[in-house]
Amino acid sequence: MSGPSFSSIQLNAPNVISSKVSVPMKEGQVIHGTIKNLFPNQTAEIQIGNQKIIAKLETPLKTGDAHFFQVTKAAPEIQLKVVTGPLSGGNSLAHQSQQLLQAMNLSKSSEMQAIIQFFIKEQLPISKEILIQAEQLIKNLPPNATLKGGLEAIQKMIELKIPMTSKMFDTLLSGKTTTGFPSLITNLKTALQQEQQLSPSQKEAIVQNLQKIGEPFHLPVAGALLGKQLQTLLNTQLPSAVRLPILQQLINASILPSEATLNNPVPISNNPALKQTAGEIISKLMQPNIENKLVVEQLRSWIQNQPLLSSSQKEQVLMNIKEGEAKPNLVAHSLVKVFSEQSQQAVFKIDSNGLTPKDHLVSILGKGMTINSINQTLEQLTNLNKDSPLIQFRNQAEQTVLSQLDGKAFEMAMKETLKMLGYSYEGKLASGKDEVRQLASQLKPQLVELLQMPNISAIVRDGAESIISRMNGLQLLSGENGPQHQLLMQVPLEFLGKRMDATLEWNGRMKEDGKIDSDFARIMFYLQLDSLKETVVDMQVQNKIVTINLFNDDQTIETIANKLKPTLKEGLATAGYQLSGIFIKTFAQQKMSSLWPNNSSSSKEQGVDIRI
Numbered sequence: 134m135s136g137p138s139f140s141s142i143q144l145n146a147p148n149v150i151s152s153k154v155s156v157p158m159k160e161g162q163v164i165h166g167t168i169k170n171l172f173p174n175q176t177a178e179i180q181i182g183n184q185k186i187i188a189k190l191e192t193p194l195k196t197g198d199a200h201f202f203q204v205t206k207a208a209p210e211i212q213l214k215v216v217t218g219p220l221s222g223g224n225s226l227a228h229q230s231q232q233l234l235q236a237m238n239l240s241k242s243s244e245m246q247a248i249i250q251f252f253i254k255e256q257l258p259i260s261k262e263i264l265i266q267a268e269q270l271i272k273n274l275p276p277n278a279t280l281k282g283g284l285e286a287i288q289k290m291i292e293l294k295i296p297m298t299s300k301m302f303d304t305l306l307s308g309k310t311t312t313g314f315p316s317l318i319t320n321l322k323t324a325l326q327q328e329q330q331l332s333p334s335q336k337e338a339i340v341q342n343l344q345k346i347g348e349p350f351h352l353p354v355a356g357a358l359l360g361k362q363l364q365t366l367l368n369t370q371l372p373s374a375v376r377l378p379i380l381q382q383l384i385n386a387s388i389l390p391s392e393a394t395l396n397n398p399v400p401i402s403n404n405p406a407l408k409q410t411a412g413e414i415i416s417k418l419m420q421p422n423i424e425n426k427l428v429v430e431q432l433r434s435w436i437q438n439q440p441l442l443s444s445s446q447k448e449q450v451l452m453n454i455k456e457g458e459a460k461p462n463l464v465a466h467s468l469v470k471v472f473s474e475q476s477q478q479a480v481f482k483i484d485s486n487g488l489t490p491k492d493h494l495v496s497i498l499g500k501g502m503t504i505n506s507i508n509q510t511l512e513q514l515t516n517l518n519k520d521s522p523l524i525q526f527r528n529q530a531e532q533t534v535l536s537q538l539d540g541k542a543f544e545m546a547m548k549e550t551l552k553m554l555g556y557s558y559e560g561k562l563a564s565g566k567d568e569v570r571q572l573a574s575q576l577k578p579q580l581v582e583l584l585q586m587p588n589i590s591a592i593v594r595d596g597a598e599s600i601i602s603r604m605n606g607l608q609l610l611s612g613e614n615g616p617q618h619q620l621l622m623q624v625p626l627e628f629l630g631k632r633m634d635a636t637l638e639w640n641g642r643m644k645e646d647g648k649i650d651s652d653f654a655r656i657m658f659y660l661q662l663d664s665l666k667e668t669v670v671d672m673q674v675q676n677k678i679v680t681i682n683l684f685n686d687d688q689t690i691e692t693i694a695n696k697l698k699p700t701l702k703e704g705l706a707t708a709g710y711q712l713s714g715i716f717i718k719t720f721a722q723q724k725m726s727s728l729w730p731n732n733s734s735s736s737k738e739q740g741v742d743i744r745i
Contacts, residue, residue: 159204159258160205160207161203161204161260162204162258162259163201163202163204163233163258163261164181164201164204164213165181165202165253166181166199166200167199167200168195168197168198168200169185171194172187177194177196195219198219199219200215200216200219201215201216201217201233201236202214202216203216216237217229217233227246229253230246230249230253231246233253233259234246234249237264239261239264240268244268244271247271247284248267248268248271248284251288258291263291263297270302271283271284271287275303282306282309283302286306287302289305289609290305295609303602304605304606304609306606307599307603307606308602308605308607308621309606309610310603311623311634311636312661314603314623315625315626315632315634317596317599317600318343318346318347318600319347320596320599321343321593321597321599322343322344324590324593325593326340328589328593329590330586330589330590331583331586338579339576342574342579343576345549346554347625349546349547349549349550350534350542352491353480353481353534354527355515356489356491356494357477357480357491357534358514358526358527358530359383359476359491359494359495359514360476360490361526361529361530361533362379362382363383363399363473363494364470364473364474364477366380366398367398367399367470373395377395378523379526380393380398382514382523386514388495388514399465399466399469399497410492410493410497411468411493411497412493412495412496413496414432415461415464417431418459418461418464425458425459432459432464433454436450436451437451440482440484440485441475441479441483441484441490446471449471450464450467450471452467453467469494469497469498473494475490476491476494477530477533480533480534480542481537481539481545514527515527547624547626547635550625551624552575553575553576554577554604556604556622558572558575558577558578576600577601577604580597580600583597584598607621607623613643616642616643617640617641618639618641618643618649619639620640621636621638621639622637623635623637631662631664632661633662633663635660636659636660637656637657639655639656640655640656641653641654641655651674652674652676652677653674653675653676654674655672655673656672656674657669657670657671657672658670658672665687665690666685666686666687667685667686667720668683668684669685670683671683671684674710677709678711679710679711679712679713680713680714681712681714681715681716682716682718683715683716683717683718684719684720685717685719686720690717691717698715
């Protein structure tokens with residue numbers, strides 16, 4: 134149907150609120166509008182989305198009637214043409230869509246009908262070109278995507294003004310998926326290990342990164358393992374049969390020098406070591422022709438102010454330091470002993486320089502290592518087969534780390550994982566604040582470079598593209614709407630045989646100085662856990678008052694939560710927040726509104742519709 138046209142003559146008339154529509158109008162678009170008020174001289178106020186315009190009518194229209202109008206001219210003034218008759222409130226959405234499809238001479242396929250109904254409901258600007266493109270995308274939905282998710286991805290593409298290509302469509306769908314990130318990493322790692330077109334060094338760099346991302350507690354376990362092994366090795370009361378395999382492994386891993394023996398398991402050499410570490414000061418003690426008294430006082434001061442050591446441990450070390458005199462070997466052995474203990478007892482504790490007990494421990498061993506070389510070396514310690522006589526030490530180290538996992542540990546793991554993934558690689562590269570070489574060690578730039586290689590296998594290419602698509606999709610879904618900001622991240626974690634798929638959504642506002650306003654926010658965690666399975670935590674902060682809704686179908690959670698509530702309340706109070714309440718609900722009770730619904734499967738199967 135076509136009808137009379139009218140043109141806008143005023144965008145900012147007196148007493149008329151005018152604001153930008155969410156999507157600019159273009160010629161050929163079809164827009165839903167409602168006649169709000171009639172004025173003399175055949176003019177009317179028309180509501181189009183969240184914009185009101187004053188238009189001159191060439192044909193009388195009735196107040197309250199809604200029509201679809203086609204934009205025949207967008208500049209310098211908007212000109213609209215009526216393309217459907219009045220859409221009364223009694224008309225169903227299906228009826229309105231049929232009327233519009235007929236007026237625009239479009240196909241009436243099930244996909245097109247779903248698309249046009251969605252566009253009408255969401256009041257999106259419509260054009261024949263966009264509808265046809267959308268129909269093709271919906272007809273080729275990936276097997277794991279839902280119609281609803283596909284329609285919302287199309288809506289996002291329109292809002293972001295990005296091309297409606299299948300690649301961008303798949304990217305947004307991937308970003309909306311809240312599960313499967315650990316599997317993507319595992320699949321790529323397996324494919325790379327079988328890839329024949331890459332050199333060993335190229336494969337090793339990416340595989341190591343994937344390993345670190347997938348197992349963020351791998352190095353803490355290695356540090357605890359090293360502490361336990363050195364503690365055992367230094368215990369001369371134990372038989373040689375117990376100590377010798379440990380000595381051999383530490384020499385093979387290049388942690389101890391080849392001259393190490395059971396009688397002298399930790400020979401101290403004069404190699405340069407990490408700055409601000411115990412090893413650096415021991416190295417100074419061994420320098421010839423220096424003012425020994427000054428170095429001894431530096432050592433004494435360093436030990437007394439070392440936050441990683443307990444009072445009794447400090448005393449153990451200081452016993453080997455006399456006034457102005459210290460024997461390097463005795464001091465080094467006592468430091469190895471106490472830091473071996475702390476590598477197990479204070480796994481996640483760091484000093485003012487960001488160093489852990491294991492960093493200090495390795496620095497004393499005389500290998501002159503950097504942090505990166507320490508980490509690479511320690512990884513070798515945990516690569517044991519189940520028949521190794523040292524497997525019991527690794528199992529004990531894992532239990533040690535598990536017993537110390539807390540909020541700080543997971544915070545550290547998430548930060549490190551996000552850094553290694555390289556979510557903000559492009560932004561940091563553009564800012565020039567970080568060294569290019571340092572950024573290039575992150576996973577995302579590594580995969581971008583990998584995809585430039587023409588001869589890699591299809592399975593490796595698909596794996597790399599899947600991970601990049603997931604990260605790009607998350608970035609596209611993050612953004613701002615005026616003062617309101619939305620941030621979306623996924624953190625794939627695997628620790629001690631347990632997998633966790635974590636999606637974090639933060640919605641809040643920014644202060645005038647550009648920083649996040651931590652007094653007002655909504656933070657949602659969508660989790661897939663090995664034991665608790667699907668779990669959603671919805672935390673709302675209003676003027677530093679915190680309300681938490683936790684969704685899970687496990688009936689025992691409420692009992693556990695009640696026991697932990699005092700600890701949570703105390704922790705929040707320490708940070709300046711007040712806990713209003715914790716409400717445990719099943720997914721059947723869930724009625725939360727969301728900003729970006731989860732589409733990993735139907736809401737019937739998942740039991741929750743979360744906006745990300």
